[in-house]
Amino acid sequence: MTDFPADFRGALLRPGDGDRYDAARALYQGRAADEGPALIAQCADEDDVATVLRHACAHGIPVAVRGGGHGSDGYAMPGGALVVDLSPMKAVTVDPETRVVRAQPGVLLGELDAAAQEHGLAVPAGTVSSTGVAGLTLGGGIGHLMRRYGATVDSLLAGEMVTVDGRKVRADEAENPELFWALRGGGGNFGVVTAFEYRAHPVGPDVVAGQLIFPFDQAADILGKLPAHMATAPRELGLLAVLAPAPALPMLPPEAHGKPVLVLVPVYTGDLATADEVIEPLTALGRPVADLVARVPWLQANSMLDAVAPYGKRMNLRGGYLPALSADAIEVLLHHAATAPSNPGAATSFNMWCMGGAISEDVAEDATVFSREGAAWLWEAVSMWDAPEHDAQYEQWATTVGEAMRPHSLTSGYTNLTDDLGEPWRSGVHGSEAKYRRLRAVKAAWDPDNVLRFNKNIAPATAG
Template identity: 40%
Template structure:
């Protein structure tokens, strides 16, 4: 490493790696998942433990620069990095400890979803956590955590038992139902506004290792009829079934026969978290709606389902997202959804519609900071290109799609927000929850040190 400056000498008790502009590893380590985000931190502090985090935060308070915190680096708008200032990189914190008897797991802040699944599935256990394995566990959980097990077992935050957290002042605290309960309420949906979570404790559930899951595809022209059938189909499906409807072009993946690559399709991707034979029975009416173009819904390892989207959303591509929740799939919503699918004119652009309800809706609205437990579906419009070429065009498709759906919006999933301003953040939580979060922010971070997030202003 190059000679450190007098300011960085103040970090002499730091035991991890300090990387600055010009160092050999800098350009690689400053990258985040979204390739359209190109920022240059003044210092990357790769933390190996709580002491390193406290040291780096003390340095940030003295220097006054911005502080970014990165677990997996999947923040859609790029909040997990910054220009200038200090980036606390938690990727080295990879510890996972599974207790198969108590059915719990402790995981540090640098753990990725696939890494947690690998350890828990060794015992036939899992906790609800996302749909792309290289997503960071920390950011996903703190915003809520939707995924293939959510209707049966709830959100990631609904299975969170406790956290260890470093505050803006460098104090290490534990938060759970019986200790610092106000903080525990806030971090379950309030994101990284209140400190840096260093370790999570989750409840685990019996899952797999084989589940009945996968995509069923029809030509996109059948989207209006399929969505109307799907609307009725999901009204009384068991909680074991979680589904998402996806409009996209079939990707060129080795798991899909080449003759289907590039076809425009509407897809129902399903996961049945129960006995295989029950999953076959429950999904049979959907498969009988009309002859599928391609049916890949079958028994498969749960870890394979979790990795299904990995190749479609790799690091380095350029992404732009806008999201919204709707109460239900009315005829108007379905017409808009179908039209926006047919308007997709790029091979990497897509959008899922996640079916909510089930265990999510049975948690009281005020039990956690997560907003929208009573909502029916979450839309996430995703414009994607390999690089700069064509990005603005796909971004316009996203914006047009979001505006078309705007009259029917009832909120948003905070993890799917882009940089949309404080009013949008407030509406995502609702006024009552936002005011409560603001009070909590004044208690734990009155100076708003942690503002590179979907920020709850203390003022």
């Protein structure tokens, strides 16, 4: 790759460039650091993106794309690859009149949130500040606001994209509508998105949010009561239930530290005067050992999970949709939470996201690629560890969890909150067969040679 085009204006980093190369290739997924890409092209703007893609296309070089660097598969920095690194492209603007937010693909969720909150607004997105808007949006985007305002893709108005042969196109409801459909859940399969336009919504500035920590022996009972409870809860209540090792909090006895507990994470963005009516019945589902729910700024609520998301650990992720949080599914979750591997510096947690409300009821299944039909809850199992010699143990464990949860899960799912499970999972994860056929046709129209193949890949439809 020595003949790289001279008109590229950003930084080019190769193995041998020392700390700058190592800093550029660091991802949330620590295992990605085991191998390094051949060339990282840090793009200053969309012209740079077009330059790299034209060069790659002309030489038949497959391209990886780095947005915020949180993809659990580590596809953003594959060994030996050419990487379009979008992290320098960080502009974000908010029009308070139209509530249109425009973000470049290097913007992180914390930055998006901070810019929108200056005007009392938020784009519904994810829950950890260092996650990138780009990969999150292209996969779907779920978080504390999804029951009130839907998935991130439901608030996406347009994307600007550089095609693999270097053309700049726009995709929205009127222009390239089929591409616009595919960008709302089909991942980084079609081109490199250089700007996202969203509709933001009023949120905060204060909300009521935090954590309710319950002993593990209450978990089965509380999880069992949650579905009926949430069926009548307002859309303004977001709820995440977590089974995870207890933090070393002073209100927990020392012998409980590190042992699994149930944590309910409510985030209520409705009228603050009604918050007690919404939160107190949730607290009363059990006898919490710690009640850390309080009135806080939205920015604090939407970054409280940063503390449990350390950068650079080795990790894996399995997840899926539950049509119901049934007693059988709960039993499987509790059994695996109680028997997860335990190693120094490692942690395993199960997250159960309550869906319903806007994300489930306001958008038709085929309106976006991001699938949600029939999904009442989303489960994910996250393991993080340090030692490479534990890789096999955690992979085996994740496989066991995935198999145990399969009978309780839909075949569709959320691509961003699980590792790539290959075929046939990929062809079913977006929903119906017809949807996947449609996606393959869009892939064939925009990236027929599969230049963008370091992703949860959609095989281009073949002619005939």
